[in-house]
Amino acid sequence: MKSLYYYNELVKRIDAFTSDVTAVYGTLLQCKEGCSECCILESVFPIEMVDILHWYSNQSPSVREAITNTKDNEYCIFLHEHTCRIYPYRPIICRTHGYPIMVNATIDVCPCNNGIQFATHHILNVEHCNSMLAGINLLFIKEVNIPLLQKERIDLRTFFQSSESDILSIVHSLKR
Numbered sequence: 001m002k003s004l005y006y007y008n009e010l011v012k013r014i015d016a017f018t019s020d021v022t023a024v025y026g027t028l029l030q031c032k033e034g035c036s037e038c039c040i041l042e043s044v045f046p047i048e049m050v051d052i053l054h055w056y057s058n059q060s061p062s063v064r065e066a067i068t069n070t071k072d073n074e075y076c077i078f079l080h081e082h083t084c085r086i087y088p089y090r091p092i093i094c095r096t097h098g099y100p101i102m103v104n105a106t107i108d109v110c111p112c113n114n115g116i117q118f119a120t121h122h123i124l125n126v127e128h129c130n131s132m133l134a135g136i137n138l139l140f141i142k143e144v145n146i147p148l149l150q151k152e153r154i155d156l157r158t159f160f161q162s163s164e165s166d167i168l169s170i171v172h173s174l175k176r
C-alpha cells in the first residue's frame with residue numbers, strides 16, 4: 001500500500017529529526033524512560049493503528065486482556081509501569097512530544113524542557129507534519145476497505161473494547 005510506504009517515510013524523517021535534537025540537547029532534555037506525565041493519548045489516525053494492531057496480535061492473552069481492561073482513564077491504555085508497551089510502534093504525536101515544535105507561529109515545548117535554547121533548525125514545524133499525516137491517512141482510508149478503520153480518528157479505549165475476534169480479523173485483513 002502506498003499510504004503505508006509514505007507513513008513509514010514520515011516516521012523515519014521525524015525519528016531522524018528527534019535523534020538529531022537528542023544528540024545536541026540530550027543532557028538537558030528531561031524526556032527519559034519512566035517520565036510518563038504526558039502519556040494521555042486517547043486516539044490515533046487509522047493508519048497509525050496498523051503497527052499497533054500487528055503488535056497487539058503478537059501479544060500474550062494476558063497482555064491483550066490488560067489492554068482491554070485498563071481501568072485508569074487518566075492515562076493512555078498502553079502505559080504500563082511508567083513505560084510505553086508499544087514504544088517502537090507509537091504514533092507520531094508520541095514521537096514528537098517533548099521536543100520543540102512550532103504551532104501557530106509560536107514555539108511550544110514540554111514545561112519540563114522549558115529554558116533550553118533550541119536553534120531554529122531544531123524546532124519542528126508540527127503543522128507541516130500534521131498535514132502530511134492527514135493526507136497520508138486519507139489515502140490509507142481509500143486503500144483499505146475495513147469499516148472499523150473508516151473513521152477520522154480511532155478512540156483507543158473504545159476500539160480495544162471491541163471483541164477480540166473483530167480486532168484480529170482486522171489484523172488478518174491488513175495482512176492480505
Ligand code: SF4
Pocket residue numbers: 038039040041076077078079080083084085086087090091094
Ligand atoms: S502510546 Fe506510548 S508514548 Fe504514546 S501516550 Fe501511550 S504510553 Fe505514552
Ligand code: SF4
Pocket residue numbers: 030031032035036037038039097098099110111112113
Ligand atoms: S514530554 Fe515532558 S512529561 Fe513527557 S517524557 Fe518529556 S519531559 Fe516527561
